[in-house]
Amino acid sequence: MINLVRNEMLKIVRKKRILIVAGIIAVLVALFTYSQYREIERRLERFGDVDWRTTLQQQIIDTQNRITSSGISDEWKSELQLRIQQQQYYLDNNVNPMEPGAPSFARVFAEHSINLFLPLMIMVVAADIVSSERSAGTVKLLLTRPVKRWRILMSKYITLILSVSTIVVLFGVLSYLISGLIFGYQGWAAPVITGFNVEGNELNTNAVQMIPQWQYLLMEFSLVWFVALIVGTITFMLSVLIRNTPAGMGVMLAALISGAILSNMVSSWEQAKYLFMINLNLTGYLSGQAPPIEGMTLGFSLVVLAVWGLAALIVSFAVFIRQDIY
Amino acid sequence: MSEITLSVKGLKKTIGKKEIIKGIDFDLKRGEVFGFLGPNGAGKTTTIRMLVGLIKPSAGTIEIGGYNVRKNFTKAMAQMGCIVENPELYSYLTGWENLEHFARMLPEVDRDYMNYVVELVRLDERIHDRVSTYSLGMRQRLGIAQALLGKPKVLILDEPTNGLDPMGIREMRNFIRYLAEEEGLTVLVSSHLLSEIQLMCDRVAIISKGSVIKVDYVENLLALQEKVIWHAEPRDTAKEILGGVTTVSDGADGALVTPYFENESAIWNRMLVEKGVQVNEMNRKLPALEDLFLELTGGETID
Structure with a gap:
């Protein structure tokens, strides 16, 4: 089996897929680092070098103004309200939600990449692994x-797991290293608040706890890795089912993008919570965002994703072992 | 020479309601080159894919080196090397890396043997170049090197001369003969080119529309068909005289065609001359498999 996995790794490496993915991540990180740097500069220009508390206070007031203005949907309104409550909690506890530094950047970047960007990168590697x-x-x-067919497919799947893990690690390392050039590498121990529970329009802070940022990052990247693995497994299944790589990629792309769009508009379609693409935003549960559909919890999403992944794996093996190759 | 290395019994394949392969039987012996001949779409490739385990047969058994392909897949495959259709290797790897890749899928292949195989197919100069830079002939040879890595008893080559130039075809032919005669391999070769099969194979199975029409030694098949072409004046008299002693049919350009039997033909000739028939031309024709094929399949076209 080790030899088979070696073969598959050789192919992935020689196709330079991981290199391409690393390149894309590096470019995007650089892009976002720069834009955030500009944002900070602009703020400095406007308000001068002020304390983060003042900035946060200002943000809360801004958001409150937006809520009172007319022409805003109820849904959006309640989400903004949640955000105010959260920011207020940070303020009350004297914790900076955006402690400057590379770890904070990596944390926020991962949070925003988990449901679309990172799955896309995984897809680049996984889509043609069989097809x-x-x-x-x-x-x-x-x-x-x-060699029996299941062993061959297994070696490919193990290779996929290794590649997915490599990409997640690369993602973390690259965003840390590149953003650190500008924001500095400090901030591992900065406190982060987690454990918000959204109940209806209310923010429940009973279970809230303050943990150091490195611990938060560890939790966050575990979730990112899990999402990446599930997306990789589903893409793997498509790669077995669909001979044509671009067609398989197209299907996966459609699913991922529809997930990103649906998340914003399915709050009244309850059954949608069983779709895997609605459940990708696992890090949202950590940071206390309102879930796409009321009642969804981290545990629920993990189970849904695990079931999808397992089903995809079973289908892949069942089809691959029986398939006639013409 | 009598050891049976590949045995096929009652092989069938049904797709949907259509029976594509309608019960094929044959046995291959050690050290022989066996031809699989049929027009495109006759079922050659489907049959070969069943032999190598890519397609599941609907009925029948296949044994390679005594191991059933369905029940004992790995042991059966260990006895066999193959190229199915084109030699499709990883074009982004070098020839050597490709060999290493496939060697890792086998129990034990030492480097010396890999070098030996590379030399055998005469790729030693280019083996460390990427396969994407290879010519079709080189890829074909690398494919064979790959197939030989596991020291197989049976080599299955689907259309091995496809796309090769005349030089390459001759090389391939000699190489296949060499493998059978010197290395004692059983080689199964499929082709839609009759001339190829005729030059390369000991025995041939003629396959058409999913069944084997005939299996025999190439010489036997050809002897069966040897003919004499007569050009004689006057034609009708000649036809009458010959018709009295053997079967006569009309050939092209007013020729008469009779079977060829040693000695007999000379006697017939004398009869004609004695009856005052002028024999302009008497031509013994070694027929190509082509004619035989047309005869056996009832005129099904072959390209």
């Missing part, structure tokens, strides 16, 4: 060797 063998015809050699 490329079929379209190139090499599957005929692969499957006529004295």
Whole structure:
């Protein structure tokens, strides 16, 4: 099995997929770092070098003004209200929600990437892991060797897990290293508040606790890794089912983008919470965002994703082992 | 020579309601080159894919080196090397990396043997170049090197000369003969080119519309068909005389065609001459498999 995995890793490395993904991540991190840097500069220009408390206070007032203005939907209004309550909590506890530094950047970047950007990157690696063998015809050699089919697919899946893990690690490391050039590398121990519970329009702060940022990052990246693994597994299944790599990518892309769009508009369609793409925003539970559909919890999303992943894996193996190769 | 290395019994494949392969039987022996001949769409490739385990047969058994392909897949595959259709290797890897890749899928392949195989297919100069820079002939040879890595008893080559230039075709032919005669391999070769099969194979199975029409030694098949072409004046008299002693049919350009039997033909000739028929031309024709094929399949076209 180790030899088979070595073969698959060789192919992934030689196709330079991980390198491409690393490149894209590096470019995007640089882009966001720069834009955030500009944002900070602008704020300095406007308000001068003020305390973060003043800025946060100002933000709360701004948001309150927006709520009172007319022409705002009820949904949006309640979300803004939640945000105010959260910011107020940070203020009351004297914790800066945006402690400057590379760890904070990595945390926020991961939070925003978990439901679309990172899955896309995973897709780049996973989409052709099986289908490329079929379209190139090499599957005929692969499957006529004295190795059982399930072992071959298993070696591919293990390779996928390794690649997904590599990408998640690269994602963290690159965003830390690159953003640190500008924001500095400090802030590992800065306190972060987690454990908000959203109940209706109310923010429940009973379970809230303050943890150091490194611990938060660890939790966050575990969730990111889990999402990446599930997205990778589903893409893997599509790669087995659909011979044509671009077609498989298209299906996955459609699913991911529809997830990103649906999350904002399905609050009244309750069954949608069983779709995997609605459940990708796991980090939202940590930071206390309102879930797309009321009543969704971290545990629920984890179970939904795990079920999807498991089903995808079963389908992949069942199909691959029986399939006639023409 | 009598050891049976590949045995196929009652092989069938049904897709939907259509029976594509309608019960195929044959046995291959050690050290022979066996031809699989049929027009495109006759079921050659489907049959070969069943032999190598890519397609599941609907009925029948396949044994390679005594191991059932369905029940004992890994052991059966360990006896076999193959190229199915084009030699599709990883074009972004070098030839050597491709060999290493496939060697890792086998129990034990040492480097010396890999070097030996590379030399055997004469790729030693280019083996460390990327496969995407190879010519079709080189890819074909690398494909064979790959197939030989596991020291197989049976080599299955689907259309091995497809896309090769005349030089490459001859090389491939000699190489296949060499593998069978010197290395004692059983080689199964499929082709839609009759001339190829005729030059390369010991035995041939003629397949058409999913069934094997005939399995025999190439010489036997050809002997069966040897003919004499007569050009004689006057034609009708000649036809009458020959018709009295053997079967006569009309050939092209007013020729008469009779079977060829040693000695007999000379006697027939004398009969004609004695009856005052002028024999302009008497031509013994070694027929190509082509004619045989047309005859056996009832005129099904072959390209």
